[in-house]
Each structure stands twice: as structure tokens, then as C-alpha cells.
Amino acid sequence: MQTRPGKIVSSVLRGFRRILDFVFPQNCIACDGEIQVGKHFLCADCKADIGFIRQPFCFQCGVPADLSYAYPHEEFVCGVCRKNPYQFDQARSLGFYDTVLRTTIHHFKYRRQMGVLLEMDYLLEKYFEEDSGYCQGFTVAPVPLHFNKMKERGFDQAFLIARQVAKTLKLPLEGGMLRRVKATEPQATMTRTERARNIKGAFEVNRPELVSGKNILLIDDVFTTGATVNEAAKTLKKNGAGKVYVFTLGRVVVGKGVGL
Template sequence: MNKFFATFLDVLFPPLCHLCRAFIPDAGPLHICPACRERMPAVAHPLCPVCGIPFLGVGDDHVCGACRQSQPDFTAARAALLYEGECRELIHAYKYRYKTHLRRPLALLTAAPLRDFVAACASELIVPVPLHVRRLRERGFNQAVLLGEIWSREWGVPLERGAMRRIRWTEPQITLTAAQRRDNVKGAFDVRDAGVVKGRRVLLVDDVYTTGSTVKECAHVLKAAGASEVAVVTVARAVES
């Protein structure tokens, strides 16, 4: 772009940080200032190679107690960022304040650190966690689909938007315990066309991994429909303290 024109655009639409509204001279595609970026800690090793939960302190990766007790139907789940601080704020604004343009920084912050994981999974298609039509009507968009569109381009894996659907209305998981969440989502999903997933390696995507009950149930349904393998990617990972 012509430098004069770029400056002109900066005056009209100054590049501001999505979080603190600070002016960023060299905004790049993220539009998050360095100070806010620093308050978005990454998921780091050591972690559980199955569910991806990070452990405090130093040491080697090892399977966590929960995964040892009950192995999920997915092979591995990974998130790029911890669901706290600025990351949590960004996801809230995206999902609950309808700022759909925030899918871009969220997807791009995730695309780079998880590129190797996705490549190792050799996934053949991306399947977003579906929303019930009632929720979709309320919100107007499925946050996992919008993220999946960018990830699909970034990772070169085709997106199957409607591979799964939510066939049963479920109350929001936010106030429920882990056991209640598991029951809440049981039987809530199905695969629309088993031919799409049969014998294929699926990358299931969502915005946040909390207790994992939603992605575990989706992975279970995908495997039952014949998917050869299911891996999971989310922007963020909640860690109970």
C-alpha cells in the first residue's frame, strides 16, 4: 500500500488495541498492544499429552489423573492460551458482546502456536462444535465456525461447517459442576452425515476447553459415526485453581 494512503487510513481509522484501545503504531493483523499481549499467558509444558491441561512448575509431560481414570474418545486436545485475564476478556467480548471481528485475533493467536500439533494430527477435516438452533438464533453466529474458517485457511485443512448438530437443548454449562456438565451434554449431539467423517481424522474445534465435557461428548459421537481419530483444538484452556 502507498505510504501516504496508509497514513491517511491510520488517521481515519487509527489502529487501536482491541482490549485497552491504546494506539498501536505498527498494529499488524492482531490489533493487540504489546502490554495486553503480555497479559495473555500461553499454555506451557509440562502438560497432559491427552487433554492438554498444563501442570504447575517444572517437569515432564505426563498423563493427568482424570485422563488415566477415564480416557477420552479424542486422541489429544490442545489450547494456545490460558483462559484468564485479557484472553478471557477478549473471548467474552467476542461471544457475548457479539464482536465477531475478534475472531481474527483469537484465531491468529492460536494458529501459530498450534500449527505443529495440527500437522502432527494430520487431520483431514475441521469440525466445529455445533450450537443448538435456538442458541444460534439468539447469538446470530457460531463462535466455533467463525474461528474454524480462519483456522481452515491457516492450516490448510477443509472445514465441514455442518458435520455435527446439537439435537437437544442444553442449559448453559457455566454454573454446573463437572459431573452435571457431563450429564447435561449426554445425547445432545449427532453427526448429520456419517459419510463425511467415516474413516477420517477429524479436528474438532471450539473457543474454550473448560471441563472438556462438550468436546468429549462430541468426540464420542464422531467416533461412533466412524471417525478414525479425533483431535481437539481450542483457543483457550480453563484451569481450575
């Protein structure tokens, strides 16, 4: 039988283990498989499962080309962009917002498992390895959260991604370029038109002189219909921004991903 102090010690140890498990999980956060404990959150298989989005994709919005069509050249523009062009000049995403990337994003967005960011950092470095000169001369800016959301969540995931993108591409980061002036409804079940209406007028620039004449790489976590980044890009362009490129970690592609 354990003595009283012994019980206290073992319950303290159990508690400590739980905290440790949360900070550095013992199993892969996506499939529960084995991982190298200490600095990884995903197993090698799950990591390999995050398919990077590479050419061919729409030159403007970055949607992967449907390979069942014979897409001709590198700068093809998809039907959506031809019919209803976005305000940003170009958008790219790291990977499909399918189960693994979705689980990973959710772990830091909703479960505040900040250590997962290490995995994100690794993925971003790997993604930009092929194109380390991407967006040279641009300033990196995150799509801001509304103050209430920020208060509720305690951190801003787009800012954290933007910080890592800036570090990886060796670009300046400007966290306070935009502010969110409108608390918007959750967009999960909305169509592209409904989302555009919902987000209209949601952003303002803080200091126009930070925007004017700058080429900007706008960062968000997930690109679903592009309504949010489009509205942010519109606001930046109205305030004199030069080129506005968009980069997101995840990309929802019909038939390939799941909505938020």
C-alpha cells in the same frame, strides 16, 4: 452557532465515529491502553500477556503440568485422564482463559465485535507457527451450536475459529459434520459430572459417510471441564471416526482461569 445543516453533519460524523470505534476501537479492548488503530484490538502488552500453553502438558487432555511436581517425560498423562479417560484422543488449547483471552473471546461472542476475529487469526497463526504440520490428514469440524442459540447470537463462534484453524493448518473444513439436537442448560456453575449429564445426547451426525474413517480435529472456543467436546467426540467415534483431536482457543485451568 452552527447552522442546522452543520448540526446534522456533526451528528452524522459523531454517529459515524461511534460505528468506527466499534469496528476499529481506538483503545485496547482489554486494558484501554493505546493501540495501533486500524487492524489491532489488543495492545502489545496484552498480546504478550496471553500465555500460549506449551509443553509440559498432559499428553491426552492438554492440561498444563503443575511445575511444582517433577513431571518426567513428554507423554505424561494427568490424574484426571488416568482415572476417567476422555473419549477424544488428545486435546490442546491455545492459551489460558484468563482475563485477556477471556475479554477477547467475549468481545466477539457476546458483543458481536467481529473485527476481533482478526486478533484471533493472528494468535492462531502465531500459535501454530511452531507446529504447522499439526494434524495433517485430519478434517476440521466445529462443535455446533443449537439452532436457537445460533438464531439468538447470529453467528457461530466455534465455526469461525474452525475456519481459521483449517486455513492456518491447510486442512479441509467440514462445517456440517455434527448437529446439536438438544438445547442444553447453561453450564457455568456445574461440576464435570453435572455437565456430562447435561450434555448427554446433545449431538448427532448429519451424514455418517462424512465421519466414517476420518480423523477429525474438533474445534470449540473454550475447554472448561471438557464435557462438551467429550460428548461430541463420543458421537463422532460412535459413527466410525478414526482419531478425534480437540483444539480450543481458551483453557480454564483451576487457579489459572475463570469459569464461563
